[in-house]
Amino acid sequence: MAKVVKTKEDLDNLLEDYHFMPQDYELIDIPTRFEFDEDIPASSFMHDVWVRFRSNKGAIIGGCVIVFFIIVSIIAPMCSQYSFDAVDTAQQSMAPRIPGLTWMSWFNGEGGIRTYTGDLANTYHFFGTDVLGRDLWVRCWEGCRISLFVAGTAVLVNVFIGILYGMISGYFGGWVDAIMQRFQEIVNSIPTLVILTLLLLVM
Template sequence: MENLRLSFRGNSFERVFRDEKTQKDIVYEGVSFWKDVSLRFYQNKGALIGFVLITIIIALAFIGPYMNSHTYKSIKTEHMNLPPRIPVIEKLGILDGEIGGVNVYKEKGLHDVYYWFGTDNLGRDIWTRVWVGTQVSLYIALLAVIIDMLIGMSYGLLSGYIGGKVDIFMQRFIEILSGIPNLVVVTLFVMVLNPGILSISLALVITGWIGMSRVVRSQVLKLKELDFILASRTLGSSTLDIIRKDLFPNIFGQVIIMSMFSIPSSIFYESFLAFIGLGLQPPMASLGVLINDGYKSILIYPHIIMFPVIVLAILMLSFNLLADGLRDALDPKMKEH
């Protein structure tokens, strides 16, 4: 075989990268876990919308009742069933106090009277009652989170990590509790106590944490068999230290997500109980009480039920959007590479 002689000239080789910028190594700045979570959360428009709406509703819940001179229980029979009327906006032809083309305010000689959400069949201001009722819903939301964090998470951590007969006993106890319908639990409390927020709170304390405990237990059963738990146990860490330093940080994201998803169901639970008469009783106000009062005259005076339903729907939708955004932000599998 003849030897092939190769000769190279000055232009035989061509640079692949002609731009000097492309030849430099790219160094990515290190980002902490929580900073990465916040960045992904802010990129979720739905979660941001939910967060903004929740902030607005919370602000109105505590400021709204003091924006006029009416209280949630003040009765004025001469102002019964007045439709919504808002200054300035009434000039646009909406929320102007008219029903069927007739201005009810002018007919009753109430020229300088304004009820932003109208009044109910006893002349009570719906605006004030809606935001006082929203305070009850927010209390239920806060209570649901506290119950999930304190009872549900602790119960699931202990049951899953200790295991054995203790786990079997604890899970059988949960099965007994979950076999009792929530409505029966509330009814029993109503028979002993008066219908109200205390009965609902006690019912949530008894059964509201079961779902959280099962999720936490399943996560702990998966994590406690991993190598880093074995290493901590080998180094002499106590059970409490392993739970606090190793297990809890790894399930914290899942706990937050579950807590956020439990809030809408708890708010609806309170509203449902109030609607069927097992919750707060008039003249106390909650969104369920207002809906119960309004549906009786929905065809004649739809404004009585319209505003409580809108606030309840926005509140539940906002918490669902926020929970969905937190799930995407805290779950590493959802991260875009």
């Protein structure tokens, strides 16, 4: 019959008449096991992240593309002589023209309403201009900068709200956790496009 051990005295009384026998133990071949052990140096969390990231070719390519767009969106508007909001009707609807590539029909500046003649002979617009004469190259990278800023801000806000929401749900638990998780499931069941459309109509 099994005995219930509640206190140290009960354990001592149980083991008082118990005698350990040699067959109660099994010797492990420790030297043999140690031959296959390998000392691995300790590494930080960021080092593990970098190793995993470096081993994923898709992540490397995607990261390089993102870094490229970030760098160009910062440098391109700064290095250009044009402003993204400068209106010049004398240069409206001009075709793309890139120095060194004018031998290509796509980048020779022909086909636009305004031509690169006269005072505009030494003018270059990499992506051409719009109907108000604004340089599309600068406007493109200025819009890319704004889009990246909005995307980064949205990610940070989502991470902050998600961590705070999860911490509150996990800390209190019980009915608080149940209500918060049901609300989260309801929100996730609604298509994002519907929510964005409603926000667009309201705001």
